[in-house]
Amino acid sequence: MSDGFIRVERLVKRYSDLVVLDDISLDVAEGEFLALLGPSGCGKTTLLRSIAGFVDISGGDIVIDGRSVKHLPPNRRPVNTVFQNYALFPHLTVAQNVAFGPRRAGVSPKDIAAIVDESLTTVGMATFAGRFPSQLSGGQQQRVALARAIANKPKVLLLDEPLGALDLKLRKQMQIELKSLQQKLGITFIFVTHDQEEALVMADRIAVMDAGRIAQIGRGRDIYHAPSERYVADFIGDANLISATVAADRTLVVAGLSIPAGHAAPAGAEVTYLLRPEAVTLTCEEPPKASGGIVVRAKVKDVVFIGGAVRVYAVTDGGQEFIAQQTALAGATEFGRNDAVFLSWHCDSGQVLTK
Amino acid sequence: MRIRNGWAALLLGVPLAFMAAFFLVPFVVVVVASFQNAAGEWSLANYARILADSYYPNVLYTTFKLSLLATVVSFLIGYPIAYYIVNVVRSRAGRRLCYILVIMPLFTSNIVRSFGWIILLGRQGIVNATLVTLGLTERPIPILFTELSIVIGLTYILVPFMVLTVAGVLQTIDKSLVEASLDLGASRFVTFAKVTFPLSLPGVIAGSLIVFTLAVSAYVVPSIMSGGRTVVMAMSIFEQYGSLFDFNFGAALAVGLLVVTLILIALSLFFIERQPSGRQAVQ
Numbered sequence: 001m002s003d004g005f006i007r008v009e010r011l012v013k014r015y016s017d018l019v020v021l022d023d024i025s026l027d028v029a030e031g032e033f034l035a036l037l038g039p040s041g042c043g044k045t046t047l048l049r050s051i052a053g054f055v056d057i058s059g060g061d062i063v064i065d066g067r068s069v070k071h072l073p074p075n076r077r078p079v080n081t082v083f084q085n086y087a088l089f090p091h092l093t094v095a096q097n098v099a100f101g102p103r104r105a106g107v108s109p110k111d112i113a114a115i116v117d118e119s120l121t122t123v124g125m126a127t128f129a130g131r132f133p134s135q136l137s138g139g140q141q142q143r144v145a146l147a148r149a150i151a152n153k154p155k156v157l158l159l160d161e162p163l164g165a166l167d168l169k170l171r172k173q174m175q176i177e178l179k180s181l182q183q184k185l186g187i188t189f190i191f192v193t194h195d196q197e198e199a200l201v202m203a204d205r206i207a208v209m210d211a212g213r214i215a216q217i218g219r220g221r222d223i224y225h226a227p228s229e230r231y232v233a234d235f236i237g238d239a240n241l242i243s244a245t246v247a248a249d250r251t252l253v254v255a256g257l258s259i260p261a262g263h264a265a266p267a268g269a270e271v272t273y274l275l276r277p278e279a280v281t282l283t284c285e286e287p288p289k290a291s292g293g294i295v296v297r298a299k300v301k302d303v304v305f306i307g308g309a310v311r312v313y314a315v316t317d318g319g320q321e322f323i324a325q326q327t328a329l330a331g332a333t334e335f336g337r338n339d340a341v342f343l344s345w346h347c348d349s350g351q352v353l354t355k
Numbered sequence: 356m357r358i359r360n361g362w363a364a365l366l367l368g369v370p371l372a373f374m375a376a377f378f379l380v381p382f383v384v385v386v387v388a389s390f391q392n393a394a395g396e397w398s399l400a401n402y403a404r405i406l407a408d409s410y411y412p413n414v415l416y417t418t419f420k421l422s423l424l425a426t427v428v429s430f431l432i433g434y435p436i437a438y439y440i441v442n443v444v445r446s447r448a449g450r451r452l453c454y455i456l457v458i459m460p461l462f463t464s465n466i467v468r469s470f471g472w473i474i475l476l477g478r479q480g481i482v483n484a485t486l487v488t489l490g491l492t493e494r495p496i497p498i499l500f501t502e503l504s505i506v507i508g509l510t511y512i513l514v515p516f517m518v519l520t521v522a523g524v525l526q527t528i529d530k531s532l533v534e535a536s537l538d539l540g541a542s543r544f545v546t547f548a549k550v551t552f553p554l555s556l557p558g559v560i561a562g563s564l565i566v567f568t569l570a571v572s573a574y575v576v577p578s579i580m581s582g583g584r585t586v587v588m589a590m591s592i593f594e595q596y597g598s599l600f601d602f603n604f605g606a607a608l609a610v611g612l613l614v615v616t617l618i619l620i621a622l623s624l625f626f627i628e629r630q631p632s633g634r635q636a637v638q
Binding site for chain 1: 529531532534535536537538539540541542545549550553554
């Protein structure tokens with residue numbers, strides 16, 4: 001692996017007054033699986049399309065394998081795209097769709113047949129070679145689109161929410177398949193999604209995007225446990241996010257409790273206190289006082305059973321709402337509405353976000 | 356919403372009665388007349404007369420030849436216009452303006468437009484004057500009152516039908532298919548040849564059928580633009596009805612034209628349908 005196989009340098013895209021990509025820089029390593037994650041309108045698809053060559057960029061540069069592709073048309077870039085709606089050619093059979101790229105590259109007919117067979121076998125669609133796209137289900141079309149893209153042996157595969165149209169079960173299965181396919185082929189994947197779980201399942205690294213900029217980039221684990229800002233913490237996973245002001249004695253007042261603020265923010269700064277729901281323990285009896293332990297009385301407002309866990313919405317006496325998530329083993333304490341409970345967590349579990 | 360049977364019968368019945376009275380009945384009258392002689396007896400003499408010598412087969416041949424030429428030229432002019440409107444013009448207002456410009460000729464009568472062409476194509480017309488001035492030709496070349504002028508006149512009138520039909524289909528082609536083709540390494544030209552054009556073929560076929568049938572039945576344009584030197588079927592038919600008052604023979608000519616046109620269209624559709632939709636597009 002060499003660093004910066006794909007380098008996006010200070011990329012800007014403006015549509016008249018609207019800035020869609022605002023000075024984006026990004027390095028992707030060879031063979032890496034990167035997810036571009038964000039809500040709709042955050043610029044993730046525009047960034048992907050810029051790399052593919054479908055967007056006239058307003059500034060900056062895109063370098064792939066040491067070569068600037070800024071001025072290359074899409075057909076001369078060493079990338080292939082799996083489109084959101086698959087974009088299979090309706091007038092061509094599955095085999096002809098897959099052969100489209102190699103044929104353009106001037107591969108001999110004999111080798112094309114081998115490539116088509118290999119690509120379709122890779123995605124488990126070899127028996128459908130003679131069908132037309134309209135005769136395939138959504139999941140099958142998805143696989144053909146993938147086979148067509150990898151048949152070109154691209155250096156980079158760009159995927160634009162390719163699983164968005166599939167039902168949940170198929171989507172989960174395809175997530176695993178895509179991941180193992182990527183590892184097998186060793187191709188760099190850049191994957192656009194608005195689904196944080198999809199990004200966490202598949203990607204080596206995740207770039208969380210917000211309004212045309214990359215808010216944070218890193219391993220899913222790191223982003224989840226150490227988000228750089230409130231927006232990221234809110235977008236990845238569930239979170240208790242409590243606005244607070246750092247006091248002169250470098251503490252925060254959260255839910256009527258004084259909590260050490262750490263060194264991140266100066267006194268007087270407006271900050272966000274982040275606490276993941278699974279870090280909060282819920283008990284009926286007051287837990288014993290431990291060093292670094294924080295305990296607050298609350299009343300249960302709502303209980304949601306989500307299978308492996310139960311999510312409890314509780315309001316403290318001071319009116320602060322908390323979410324606490326507990327694993328729901330059979331026989332575990334069941335909480336009901338209006339139950340008086342104690343919320344407790346270790347002060348190391350909470351984080352102070354300055355942005 | 357449910358419509359009661361009485362209402363349904365009325366809503367269906369009125370247009371059906373209209374079609375029967377003003378389309379079916381005249382048509383049957385014409386067909387019946389074509390099988391009768393002047394005395395009203397059943398006879399195949401009218402059809403025998405069409406085939407008696409080479410005159411009417413030649414007129415029929417000229418009609419189809421000019422119609423086919425007009426169709427081909429309409430395609431060659433109309434397709435790029437349709438492509439331009441759908442894929443090049445960005446703004447909605449611009450596209451609307453283009454459509455208005457395309458159908459504008461249809462606002463004027465055929466006769467007026469044909470006389471316009473006479474002014475343009477005549478010996479002293481703008482076209483010849485320009486050619487002479489540019490030194491491309493020493494003397495004015497005869498364009499007017501030739502088969503060429505008929506094709507020009509027909510094409511001018513029929514291009515809008517080709518443009519509108521092809522544009523209608525081009526519009527429905529998913530833009531991401533073009534992107535996918537570029538993404539897979541195809542140039543703009545190859546993308547057009549392998550993706551856009553094959554997918555627009557239904558529009559081309561429909562447009563060609565409309566243009567061809569309108570050209571075959573055209574009367575005003577050929578009769579003005581030919582100056583009487585070239586005769587097409589519609590002119591012969593009109594002559595029988597309007598000048599010679601031989602309704603029976605005129606009817607036979609009309610039915611003959613209709614039957615041969617239908618056979619030609621059926622044959623061409625049969626051959627188009629037989630092409631496997633994919634194979635011809637790929638290689």
